Amino acid sequence: MTNKERIKVAIYGLGGVGKELVRDFNQREDIELVGVIARNPLQIGHDVGILSGLDNKTGITVTANQTKEQDLYETTKIDVLIHCAGANNAKGTFEQVRTALEHGINVITANVGTTDLWSSDPELASEIDVICKEHGVTYFGQGSSQVLEKAVIAMTEGSKEIESVSFMHHSDVHAYSEKSNRETLGIGLSEAEFDERKKAAETNSAELNSNIDSVKFIGDNLGFVIDDVKTKMSTYVNDSGIVFGTQETLIGYEQGKERIREDWVFILDPEKRYYDKIVIHGVPEVESVMNYSPDRGFCTTYATIRNSIPVVMKEKAGYLNSLTIPVCRWYGGDYRDIL
Ligand SMILES: NC(=O)c1ccc[n+]([C@@H]2O[C@H](COP(=O)([O-])OP(=O)(O)OC[C@H]3O[C@@H](n4cnc5c(N)ncnc54)[C@H](OP(=O)(O)O)[C@@H]3O)[C@@H](O)[C@H]2O)c1
Secondary structure, eight states, X not given: OOOSOOEEEEEEOOSHHHXXXXXXXXXXXXXXXXXXXXXXXXXXXXXXXXXXXXXXXXXXXXXXXXXXXXXHHHHSOOSEEEEOOSSOOHHHHHHHHHHHHHTTOEEEEOOXXXXXXXXXOHHHHHHHXXXXXXXXXXXXXXXXXXXXXXXXXXXXXXOSEEXXXXXXXXXXXXXXXXXXXXXXXXXXXXXXXXXXXXHXXXXXXXXXXXXXXXXXXXXXXXXXXXXXXXXXXXXXXXXXXXXXXXXXXXXEEETTEEEEEEEEEEEOOTTOOEEEEEEEEEESOEEEEEEEOTTHHHHHXXXXXXXXXXXXXXXXXXXXXXXXXXXXXXXXXXXXGGO
């Protein structure tokens, strides 16, 4: 048992992930929820416990974003802010949490685009890094889509030679709300609406939350000099013309030779399958399939964020690449004992 102060956490965005975090923190001795920021008038001013489906009130009411969030940062000690506020790109996400960083608060965001900005948007990475260092805080992205690469790299420990690596991330998204799937993935849109959105994103690369950072990360780690990456986005469409799944394929080449292949499938899978298949072509040949329960994507998103709290508090100040932060392991004890 520790007598240290509880870790003070606030949440930005009270949707599916945010509510799960509220329920989780409600049961913990070591974490104290001290604030929740949202934009929805139906949530502002109401108790976050009741809004999150708890039987009890938490005593914390929802703070209005923009108009009141600064007051919260100024009047309340917050060690970590968790940002899980809907679909956005890395730049927009940063703008939503900039004030928190400037108030000396560490931030973890669920935004998929905030994975390795040092590769995808070095200018933005550098801007965030300067602010973090000035205020002595740490910022990174975390979620179910940012944990696979570490497992792939770990699996090469026993390899003598490697020719190429490929994986398929097959994610059933039934556990997310319809709104979250539509806004974040385009699932639920008509094919025409999806194509329109894709075209808009192509003309504005800031809108893309692609997994392209992942190819570079694996290439760098394995010593492949990736000089070309080809990407293709395809859709699964039902008989009524509605998109119920997307597949992003990325292939990394070294002098014309395929070295890395990644398939990221997000789908309302009728069989609710959720798995990762990793293949390492080399000596020895490795083929591994990890099957998860269907709630994995949603569960792992809030779980990795929760498991990252000691890491964001302990790591050096700055903007950090999600793929190179330490493994944010599950820890069953009191987080204050490992800070
Ligand atoms: N990294 C990963 O692997 C991973 C995996 C899954 C999800 N995610 C991300 O996690 C985030 C949360 O997912 P979710 O399923 O919880 O989404 P959700 O159910 O749609 O919830 C998002 C919430 O954020 C609120 N919001 C949106 N913009 C806001 C703003 N400017 N200020 C305050 N609140 C705002 C929304 O409010 P309204 O009700 O007013 O719209 C909604 O309550 C999404 O960004 C998603 O892309 C990441």
